[in-house]
Amino acid sequence: MSQTSEAEQALLERYRRARPDGRVWRAGGNPLAGGSGHDSWRLEPYPVVFERARDIYKWDVDGRRYLDLWMGHGALLFGNAHPAVVAAVSRQMEQGQHLGGVHRLHFAWAERIRDYFPSCEQVRFTASGSEAAQLALRVARVATGRSRIVRVDGHFHGWFDDCLAHMLPAAAAGFNPGVEDHVGIAPPLDLAATEEELAVGDVAALILEPGGGSSGSLAWSAEHLSALRALCDRYGSLLIFDEVISGFRYHLGGVQAMSRVRPDLTLLAKIAAGGMPGALVGGSAELMSVFDSRRLIHSGTFNGCPITAAAALATLELIGDGEPLTRANQAAADLTRSINAAAEAAGVDVGAYAQSSIFHLVIGARARDLSISPGAAMVQLAAQHAPQHRLLRMALLLEGVDCHANHGWLSARHSRASLDEAANAFSRAFEHLRGIPAFTLNACHNAMQ
Known part of the structure; x- marks a missing residue:
């Protein structure tokens, strides 16, 4: 087994060890068809099982807290249970x-x-x-x-x-x-x-x-x-x-x-x-x-x-007059800058961009010298790197952040402190991904040559 394969295996093993709540997912042979109620909630070997949510945080059945960057698929501008x-x-x-x-x-x-x-x-x-x-x-x-x-x-x-x-x-x-x-x-x-x-x-x-x-x-x-x-x-x-x-x-x-x-x-x-x-x-x-x-x-x-x-x-x-939208938009812009800075510091080929208060994660754009901005190329990259986006989501969950595999939503409730928390979580998550070819800039450049 190569060193890079070991890096991916190590991440998968850390995720399994951190997921004792998988017993809930498996209990009774799992009566949920397909393992969940929404295609994007699936995560192998099993997803996080959540218990409750309030404001910009949610908790799984074992009491672990996660910063919520999913925000109800964008339905929650004021967090949960306002x-x-x-x-x-x-x-x-x-x-x-x-x-x-x-x-x-x-x-x-x-x-x-x-x-x-x-x-x-x-x-x-x-x-x-x-x-x-x-x-x-x-x-x-x-x-x-x-x-x-x-x-x-x-x-x-x-x-x-x-x-x-x-x-x-x-x-x-x-x-x-x-x-x-x-x-x-x-x-x-x-x-x-x-x-x-x-x-x-x-x-x-x-x-x-x-x-x-x-x-x-x-x-x-x-x-x-x-x-x-x-x-x-x-x-x-x-x-x-x-x-x-x-x-x-x-x-x-x-x-x-x-x-x-x-x-x-x-x-x-x-x-x-x-x-x-x-x-x-x-x-x-x-x-x-x-x-x-x-x-x-x-x-x-x-x-x-x-x-x-x-x-x-x-x-x-x-x-009201729309001021909460302005706050959410600014939060997305700030988080995007922090994610890009963290990725550059870690040397991983992950980028982020935002439209309104929605941020998007891209894998492999830097190796291809692509502008990280809204466009068909970003959608194509997301589809090509679906397995790697799954690994990115696992790494973020391990660091206490939950968001969609390749994008997330901000709300008017995300404070400066919570954005700093998210930025630190992304930095730690990127460390989990170092050594996996799709994320490593040098490896990506070599693969393109």
Whole structure:
């Protein structure tokens, strides 16, 4: 066994020894299909099993504390269990957790969304972002009488067939046969290719993440969004902005406010739902009238759940004039600088960049002399180095930090002290990775020659 192989084995062994909570994961033969409830939570040989969370920390079943840089997949702008949100949810629980009909908070929540997003004259609530995306596509098809959808490569809109078409072989992924026939795909920031897809005809809508796909891994441009608006108008297709991530994180009014580009339909969730299960589709009153005519069937037991509505209203009250977003953005910028400095000091080929309050981790960019900034090259590197990102996450967990394998979210609650804590944890984690070829700059340079 080579020395570098031993370095990786040593990290894996340290992780196993530190994970007595694996017994919980294995207990009873593990009744969780696939080992978890979300693909990104998986971690071999077994993931951390968490017990509780408060503010910017969470604890596993053995009482170990972790700095939370996951922040509920970006849904928590004020950390876990913020007192104002807890109080609002508790008050609503006392009045009923499910009223089985239209309730007062429905109106209040919808009105607050409209205040921030003028394009959302009317909204329809769903229980998840994936459902909201599927509903928006259905609205577009009913409203236009067309069947095709165009989406942008690298942009994520949930796990339903239309939104994953062309990402995986249809048959192997269990997609509806023929789904790829009515879904076109365009490269990011490629106006000519997008127009080619729209020109095919019968396109009900173009759907994209206006703030850059893959949680902001990709770049975005106000000029490009404006050009897409013009293209959709020219070809009679609706423009759908998926602001599930960017809404209330990039800007109070989302990327549509930053770019001054008004979409036909908007998707919101995560922060917009107060960090609770819930989402919505918003659009003009004219467009949303498809629900009045009963041409579109839409139901769902937990659509606009009162508990979620209460959490959402409390969260939007905390956001106020947007100052918490500014704090979170600054935290991400500061942490990114610290990660890059720590990587350089340790001599490991890890880099970081941020968009808004989301930071991204990149492995192998320096060996290739690539600019560490939003773009397709960074997304490709993340895919190529998936096994190494798993090792990086293990090393961070050993040092008391939990984040997604290749990115993380900051909140308005991350203080200077917590950012210093994170920076020190990254420094120690990089020491675990020294000697593993993909992380060692000299080894990377030699491999490229």
